[in-house]
Amino acid sequence: METSPEVIATVIKKVFEELSAIEVPAVEPGDGLYPTVNDAVEAGLAAHKKLIGMSLERRKDIIASIRKAVLDANEELSAMAVEETHLGRYEDKVRENILCATRTPGVEDIEPRALSGDHGLMLLEYAPVGLIGALTPITNPTGTVINNSISMISAGNAVVFNAHPSAMKTSTSILKVIHKAIVDAGGPPGLVSSVREPSLETAKEVIEHPKINMLVATGGKPIVNIVLRSGKKAIGAGAGNPPALVDETATIRKAAQCITSGASINNGIFCTCEKVVIVVQEVADSLIKFMQETGRVYLLNPEEAERITRLVVTSEGKINPAYIGKNVQVILHDAGIEIGEEYRLAIIDAPADHPLVWLEQMMPVLPVVRVKDVNEGIEFAVKVEQGNRHTAIMHSNHVEHMTAFARAIQTTIFVKNGPSYAGIGLGGEGHTSFTIAGPTGEGLTSARTFTRQRRCTLVESFRII
Ligand code: NAD
Numbered sequence: 001m002e003t004s005p006e007v008i009a010t011v012i013k014k015v016f017e018e019l020s021a022i023e024v025p026a027v028e029p030g031d032g033l034y035p036t037v038n039d040a041v042e043a044g045l046a047a048h049k050k051l052i053g054m055s056l057e058r059r060k061d062i063i064a065s066i067r068k069a070v071l072d073a074n075e076e077l078s079a080m081a082v083e084e085t086h087l088g089r090y091e092d093k094v095r096e097n098i099l100c101a102t103r104t105p106g107v108e109d110i111e112p113r114a115l116s117g118d119h120g121l122m123l124l125e126y127a128p129v130g131l132i133g134a135l136t137p138i139t140n141p142t143g144t145v146i147n148n149s150i151s152m153i154s155a156g157n158a159v160v161f162n163a164h165p166s167a168m169k170t171s172t173s174i175l176k177v178i179h180k181a182i183v184d185a186g187g188p189p190g191l192v193s194s195v196r197e198p199s200l201e202t203a204k205e206v207i208e209h210p211k212i213n214m215l216v217a218t219g220g221k222p223i224v225n226i227v228l229r230s231g232k233k234a235i236g237a238g239a240g241n242p243p244a245l246v247d248e249t250a251t252i253r254k255a256a257q258c259i260t261s262g263a264s265i266n267n268g269i270f271c272t273c274e275k276v277v278i279v280v281q282e283v284a285d286s287l288i289k290f291m292q293e294t295g296r297v298y299l300l301n302p303e304e305a306e307r308i309t310r311l312v313v314t315s316e317g318k319i320n321p322a323y324i325g326k327n328v329q330v331i332l333h334d335a336g337i338e339i340g341e342e343y344r345l346a347i348i349d350a351p352a353d354h355p356l357v358w359l360e361q362m363m364p365v366l367p368v369v370r371v372k373d374v375n376e377g378i379e380f381a382v383k384v385e386q387g388n389r390h391t392a393i394m395h396s397n398h399v400e401h402m403t404a405f406a407r408a409i410q411t412t413i414f415v416k417n418g419p420s421y422a423g424i425g426l427g428g429e430g431h432t433s434f435t436i437a438g439p440t441g442e443g444l445t446s447a448r449t450f451t452r453q454r455r456c457t458l459v460e461s462f463r464i465i
Pocket of ligand 1: 135136165199434
């Protein structure tokens with residue numbers, strides 16, 4: 001006996017009703033934090049696959065959502081960073097995050113290039129590398145995560161972060177904000193991920209994990225060397241000791257103002273901050289006088305300078321970490337010197353062999369060294385920079401002097417007549433980066449840095465002119 005179409009339709013309808021009544025538990029997107037490195041890696045791999053299956057428009061939405069979310073959370077996270085790490089200044093952390101959220105290039109950075117000629121068409125595309133392991137520094141626990149996330153995701157990658165353990169709370173908080181922003185914009189969970197409690201051991205696991213395609217280390221020389229020895233493609237953004245050279249042709253008052261602002265931003269913890277001033281003797285007194293006239297610079301007398309040096313440099317000749325990133329009042333107070341809240345920087349009229357000239361102090365105590373002339377200054381600045389290829393600054397109105405210094409020092413960033421931070425896009429042209437790859441040569445990283453180049457050639461067609 002045949003079943004009538006009406007009966008079949010009724011049965012189908014009933015089955016559908018029953019199926020739709022079954023409650024399917026929603027898959028929780030999570031918060032980007034995982035119990036183990038391996039879990040973070042697996043989540044990252046799955047997310048990367050989903051991302052590259054999505055349209056570029058959707059990727060742009062994800063980036064826009066990240067930018068907005070980190071700006072919304074900026075004040076809370078900046079306060080958290082200072083409270084947790086005891087480094088830097090709240091108002092400068094706020095500026096850092098705005099800079100990273102707004103001046104890190106997005107998807108537009110990986111626009112393909114095309115070339116047509118007698119033999120047809122060549123298309124060059126910037127493809128993702130896949131899953132990236134990123135180690136981030138204590139000095140920029142929010143800025144580096146924001147900047148790296150925008151750059152790496154714009155290029156189609158997923159990223160497993162391993163933050164500095166002493167910035168764990170702030171780094172995992174910013175990661176959660178970014179993760180939520182991605183998911184809210186329809187992006188895949190796990191696109192940014194981290195182990196819940198990053199440590200040096202988990203950093204080692206990230207470095208050695210076979211499914212991580214590329215490593216990015218932002219930190220001191222040792223960690224840069226570790227990732228470079230990993231056998232993987234690695235990008236190293238290392239330490240600097242930026243000299244600021246002032247010659248006799250400079251506009252001295254402006255130079256004094258720029259150096260004061262640049263060296264004291266975030267209490268000197270940016271890797272780009274002026275760490276030593278080298279000034280031609282003829283204008284040295286004026287420079288110091290104008291720095292004092294900013295009302296933000298305290299000139300230590302020789303006896304005070306001696307006390308401060310003993311405080312901030314250990315007997316082994318290393319920087320005392322207790323004073324890194326502290327307010328100048330705190331440092332001077334511990335040496336028995338009381339100054340007003342308006343001060344941002346202490347300076348020392350220092351000899352060339354002063355330890356702070358040669359160490360990356362990362363605090364608002366700045367040595368000023370006098371040299372005979374610009375040539376001696378250039379030679380000395382090159383030694384002080386110690387081959388880091390990081391940042392140098394010059395104040396001069398003499399084109400030949402500026403050219404000679406830039407050629408001699410070979411730094412990734414060379415700022416002329418401005419504060420050091422103009423070189424990372426704060427009051428200067430160009431995009432920002434908080435992973436400045438001097439040692440490996442990529443410079444101020446952006447989305448394109450985290451790609452593989454792929455060429456597609458179409459022979460004898462598509463030349464249309
Ligand atoms: P750091 O080298 O101590 O730490 C950086 C990262 O590497 C952290 O995540 C840390 O946990 C990890 N790490 C360090 N030693 C490790 C080891 N042995 N094994 C595994 N992981 C390890 O640096 P920091 O004190 O956090 O940051 C300050 C330094 O970073 C300064 O020297 C500064 O100049 C530099 N920095 C450079 C840039 C740049 O773009 N070039 C930007 C910011 C900071």
